[in-house]
Amino acid sequence: MFIDITRIKIASGKGGDGKVNFHREKYVAAGGPDGGDGGRGGSVIFKVDDNLSTLLDFRYKKKYVAAPGENGGSKRCKGKDGADLVIRVPRGTIIRDQKSGQVIKDLSDDEPFVAAKGGNGGWGNSHFATPTRQAPRFAKPGQPGVELEIVLELKLLADVGLVGFPNVGKSTLLSMVSAARPKIANYHFTTLVPNLGVVSVGEEQSFVMADIPGIIEGAAEGAGLGHDFLRHIDRCRLLLHLVDAAGSEGRDPLEDIEKINQELVGYSEFLAARPQIIVANKTDLLGDDREPVKKLKKYADEHGFRFAELSAATGQGVRELMRMAWDELRELPPVFVYEPDFVPVEEEITERDWQVDKVEDYYVVSGAWVDKIMSSVNTDDYESRQYMDRMLKNAGVYDKLEQMGVQEGDFVVIGDLEFEYVY
Structure with missing residues (x-):
């Protein structure tokens, strides 16, 4: 099952309390305070795991708590630090604050991210001994951990996204140019989850392509499957917009392009502004009739899109399209990474708070x-x-x-x- 958004609670561990203790040993007079410090509480750490492709593990478990630190001991012994809790997520997962929706971290790199730092341990009474206070009978408690309610949202990292109505040949194209093996059949919504594939166009020349489930009219408002998966083309630098040039299902290819682009605008104007290559697929069904292809090319030229024609079923034009996509990617900025904008609100405690x-x-x-x-x-x-x-x-x-x-x-x-x- 593919899960790409979930809500969980995380909590770091409380720091251990400091110890109140006094040194007592035979023949040693006035041994003094020797209470140890408490251990640090465990932190909650997120780490990218490329073996994961979904947030399914978070479907049933909703709260993740790191271990607390141990209390300090006698003889100035420091309590053991609480174990950190490492949570593994797919690359491209975004951590958001549940209340504000602000981005806490975009987990697109390999650096572990400390989302909730463990509380510091409290000082033992040995810290508070002074010449005038030689026997302090108090210690500091450990600091509490941090609790956060967060949203995990998976936005796949892909250079190229395949968009278009259901059954226009997106899965077939991905299977021909990469090792991905998406389900292929002659009916709508065969693809129920996004699929990723690595496309190689030459030595040290490759890119990641995503097959997004078919988008239909009204997807930006929740119709069909597109609403659930539009987020996965947010990061794509280039869109390959596939259309059924032969109109084999009775639809007008030009109207299909307009409807899909309207859905992109409805979801995000930023996404709709991405470069597109209009791809006329299923040209093998046209025979000698070139008029539909000419109309699509004219439309692409008028709207500033590049144009390609192919038959994903026979392989005709596929290699040329992949080379065109690679050349386009070389001129585009890298995959978009969300900058954190979440600022935790710390409650200021004053003398009036009683x-x-x-x-x-x-x-x-x-x-x-x-x-x-x-x-x-x-x-x-x-x-x-x-x-x-x-x-x-x-x-x-x-x-x-x-x-x-x-x-x-x-x-x-x-x-x-x-x-x-x-x-």
Whole structure:
């Protein structure tokens, strides 16, 4: 099954907490703090795998979480780093932010991409020893990991894209010029998934060609299969626009060209502006009647397109078309790569990010800033409690409590700490 777009959640690992510990050894006086640092959390890394051609692996599993770092140990032992999570995807996969649709990364090269960096480990209490604070009884917690909701979108990397109505000979042409073996039959929508093939036109002269499932009128709005696969010709530098010159299915070849080009415009004006070669196929069915070919060539000349005629079934004109495509590609810029435009929004936590609520007989202080302060406080350590007291006072928390009528002996809850208020 071919899957080319999916939504998943990724989360890097939390950093390990620092350790509060004191060195105790016989005959060694005042050993001091020796709590180790926590390990770094694992990162989520995307890597291109050329053995993959679809996003099918992401159909059922929707959440990917890297391992957390281990907590620090005694004797200044650092916790083990969490293992990175490597996610393999086909070349040409684009990572987008699910909410904004902005591009995070275009995975078209071989460099691994760190999509979510693991949280740093917290410092152990050995880091906080000073001449005046020789026995710190607190350590830093590990930093949280990064969580992202993303969209994976596969846009095939091909130099040349074959476009046209169903059953005009695109699959036959690809099978003749490359080692690709797409399904070929005399009925519409034989091709249900894009097919890639490498075309060689000489020594060190080759390009990648994609056979895109047949596009029909209304494809840009969702009709047929074209809507699902138009994205795969986004990157193509050159389009080979195949038409049934013989009109074997009762359609007018010139009208077919106009309709397909309208669908390209409807999907993307940028795509519609790509260079095209109008290819009159099935000329073997015309016999001595050259009039349809002359009309197609005149149309191509009037609209600035190059023109070629061939019979994919017999091979006539195929080699000349591939040489024409190669010559055209030599003058065109390389395959388009999407530049990242996603800027992660970091929530700035200020001293105003707190509130006080009266819940029955309790005054509850909560908020992002309070959580940040309390996460670095060891309530068993006097100096750490003094630090907490100074921060809460400077932020105006105590003034707010008194404005709300707190009395001495009333219960106050801040994070996991519950105490009686004292003036």
